[in-house]
Amino acid sequence: MIHTFIGDLGHLFVILSFVSALVAAFSYFKASSLEDFAHQKQWNTNGRIAFGIHTISVLGIVFCLFSIIYNHYFEYHYAWSHSSTKLPTHYMISCFWEGQEGSFLLWLFWHSILGIVLMFTSRQWENKVMTIVSLVQAFLASMILGVVIPLVNFKIGSTPFILLRDALDAPIFTMQPNFIPQDGNGLNPLLQNYWMVIHPPVLFLGFATTLVPFAFCIAGLWEGKYKEWIKPTLPWALFSAAILGLGILMGGYWAYETLNFGGYWNWDPVENAVYVPWIILVSSIHAMIIYSNSKAALKTSIILVISTFILILYSTFLTRSGVLGNASVHSFTDLGLSGQLLVYLLFFTIVAIIFAWYRWKSIPTTDKEVSTYSREFWVFIGITILCLMGFQVILPTSIPVYNTFLGWIGIISNIAPPADQIGFYTKFQLWFAIGIALLSGTAQFFWWKKMDKTTLVNSLKTPVILTLLIAAIIIALTGISNPAYMLLMICSIYSIVANGSILIKTLKVNPKLSGGSIAHIGVALMLIGILASSGYSKVVSLNNTGLLISKEADDEFNNENLLLFLNEPRTMAGYDITYRGDFIEDREHGIFINKNDFHTTKYEYEVVAKTNISKEGFEYYQEYDTIEIVPENTYYKIEYLDSDSNLFTLYPRAQVNEAMGLLASPDIKRNLGKDLYTHVSSIPNPDEEKEWTEMEETEIAVNGNFFVNDYVATLTNMERIERVEGVNLSAEDVAVKATIKVQGETRDYFIQPIFVIKDGLVGRIPDEIPDLGLKITVLNIHPEKGTIILGYSTTQKSWIVMKALEKPLINVLWIGTLILMLGFTVAIFRRYSEFKRA
C-alpha cells in the first residue's frame, strides 16, 4: 500500500514554510518601515508569528522526510534512491544530505533556528534583520517547492516528497501503478562514515551563520546606522568563521580517512567554493576589529561582509547548478534548478549593491593618513593578502562558468582548468601564507602600544632571535632545502613565538583578550602541518627502477605503486611490507575474520565458520557457527616491519561497488611525528573467472599426507553430513565432507570439499583456499579400501597493488585546527560580552 498521507503532509509543510516565510518577510518589512510605534509593534508580532509557523513547518518537513526514510517507504523516490533496509539508523541521518533537496532542507533548518535566536537577541535590529532572514528563507524554501506553475509549465523547485512512480518513467508503473520496490538503492558507501554524519550539519551551520553578519550589515545600511551594526555582528562573524572553518577541516579529515587521493585537500572546485568565502569572512572580521579600535576600515568591513554572503551564494550556484560538469568529482547532480539558483544569487547581489550604492556617500570615513607604525596599517595589509588569496582561487575555479556564459552568447570556449591544480594553486598560496604568517606575528606587537622605530626594534629583537634559533635547529634536523618552504617554516615559527609571547602577557593582564594570539598560533601550526605533510609527503611504495614503457616514449617512468603477492615480503623505503590476506568484518564483535576461515551461504550477510575463530586468546566462534558479517568491505591485511624491528599491521579496505567500481579507503598508522598512509590501488576483479591449472589426482586415506602446490596437505577427517547448503537430501541420499589441512607459510588452512550422491547421481562441491590459490574436489570414494580420490588444481596466488605514503607532521595540522577553534571561542565570548554591555 502506498503511504500517500505522509508525503502529502510533507508537501503541505513545504508550501506552508514558503508562504509563511513570505508573510514573515512582508510583516517585518512593514514593521521596519512604519514610524508609528503601535503599528510597528503589531506588524512585528505578525512577523514573529509567521516566522514561528515557518520554523514549525520546517521541522515538520524534516519529520516527514525522516519518517519516510526510517520506515523504508520505498514508494518515495527519496527513500528509494538514498536508503535501504540494511542501512543502520545512524546513517539514515546521512541520507538527508546525500540528496540535494535534503541539503537545502538542512540549510533551511539552521536558518530557522538562527532566526528564532535572532528574534530574541537582536533587540532594535530585529525587524530589519528578520526581513532579510525571512526573504532568504523564502528563496530556499522555493528550491524544494516542487510546484509546477500552470499555463507556462514552469517547475519551481524539486520536492523530496515525490513518489517513485512520478519521478521515474519505468514501464512497471503502467502495469502496476501501486508497485513498491522491496529495497532501496542504499547510501553511497563513501558516505557511510561517522564524519559524514557530522560534517555536513557543521558545514551548513557555517553556511547559514554567514547570513547573520550580512543581515545586520544590510539592516545598518537601511537604517542609516552605519557603524552601530558592527557590535552585534562581530561575535556572530567570529562564530561563523569558527564553525565554517571547522566544517571545512572536518571535510578534509573525512577525505584523508576515507578517500584515496592521499591527502585532505585537492583544490577541487567544490572545496575551493567554500575555502574562498571562509578566507573573505576571516578578512571581514579583521576589518571589523580595525573599525572597533580605530574607526577606520568601515567601508572595507561593509564590502567584505557583503562579499562573504554573496560568495556563499555563488558557491551554492557553482556546486548545485551542474555548471561544473566535468571539472569536479563531487558536485551534486543537476536538478534543473540552475535558473532558480541564479535568481537567488543575483537578487541578493543586487539588493546589497543597491543598499551600499545608495548609502555610500554618507558612510563616515576617516581622512587621516595611517601611520606605518600603526596596527591598522599592518592588519589592513593582512586583509589585502587574504582577499588576494581568495581572488587567486576563485578566478580559475570559475572557468566552467566563463565557458557556460560565453556559450550563451554564442562563443565556443574550450578553456580547461590548470592541468596541475595543486602546483598551480600552491605557487601563489604558499607566498601569501608566508605573508600571513609574518603579519600575524608582527601586527600583534602594534596591538599593544603606540609604536615607533626604536620600540618596534626593541620588542621584535627577542622573538626574532628566538625564531632564528629554533628555525636553525629545525632546518638542520629536517634538511629543508627549498627556499620557499624554508621561508614559510621560519615565518610560521616566528608567528608562534611572537604570538606566544603576546599570549603570555595577555594571560597575565586579561585572559579574555587572548583570543587573537591563540587563533594566530593555531594558524601558524596549521601552516607548518600543511607544509610538512604536503611538501614532504614521501611515497613509501616508490619503485625507482624507471621502466622504459615503450619504444614510442623515451621517458622513464617510476611506479608509485607496489604489486604484492600473498606472504611474499618486499622491502621498500625502510619497511618490509607483506600482504597477509583478505578479511571481512564481523558485525557483532567488529573483529576481522580471514576469508579462508568461512563458507559463504546463499545469504550475503551470513557465513559459516570452517574452524574455531579466536583473537588474542579469546574464542569468538566455533566451527559451524553462523556469523553475521558486513559483506561490502574487504580488508587487506598488510604487515609492516620498520627498520627498528617494530611490527605493525594496517587494514586498508576496498569494496567493489556495482555503481561506482573499486572504492578503496586507506588505513593510517598514526604516529606523533608522521602518519603512514596505505591504500590498495588495484585488486583482482571478483567478476572475472579465475584460470585454474589442469586437475591432478591423488588417492589418499584418512591421516595420509600429500603435496599440493609445494604445500604439505593432510586429509584429517571424513564424515557423513546431514545437510548441504542448497541441496535437499532425502533419506537415501549420501553426503560426505572431507577436511584437509594445508600447511601454509604462516598458518594452517582448512579446505572442505563435499561429495554428494543424490537420487543415484554423483555431485561434487569443491572448496577453495584463496590465499594459496588452491581448489580441491572429492572425485571418488572407495569405502572398501578406506581411501578417496582427490583432485586439485591451482591458480595465481592472491595479490594486491597498493600505495603507501608517509605524511610527516600531519597531526600538527589537526592540533593547529583545534587551537584555532579555541582562539575563536575566546574571541566570541569577548565580543559577545562587549555587545551585551553596549
Next chain:
Amino acid sequence: MKKSHILAIGIIAVAVTIMISTAGDTSSYVTFQEAKNIAENNSSTKVHVVGTLRKDDHGQVQDIHPSPDKLSFSFVMLDENEMAQEVYYNEPMPADFQRSEQVVIIGSYNKDLFVADKILLKCPSKYQEEEIKAS
C-alpha cells in the same frame, strides 16, 4: 603620493599578475590532432582530451593492455573526431575504467604516445538509476 595609493598600486599589480598567470596556466580541451600540434611547438604544455574507449560490435571494450606487473596500463581512446590514439597511464587501471561512458585525459604527447598524468572518468550516472528490480 599617499601610502594608500602605493598600496592600491601594489594590489592591482598582484591582481594583474594573478590574472596573467592564471591565463598562462589554464589548459584547454582539444582533439588529438591539436594536441599533437601543440606538442610539436611546445612539448611541455598539458592538455585535456575528451573521448571514449574503442568498443567492438558487442560493446566489449578493446585494446586495453595492463602491464605485466599491473602497475600501469595503456589503452586506445577515440577523440571527438573518432581519431584513435594509444594512451599510456602510469597508474594501475581504475576498476570502473571499462564501464566509463566518457574519458577525459590530461597530459601531453611524448613522441607518438599520449602520456596521461590524470584520467577523469564519467561513469553511468551514480544516482539516477533508470532500472527498478521488480523482485
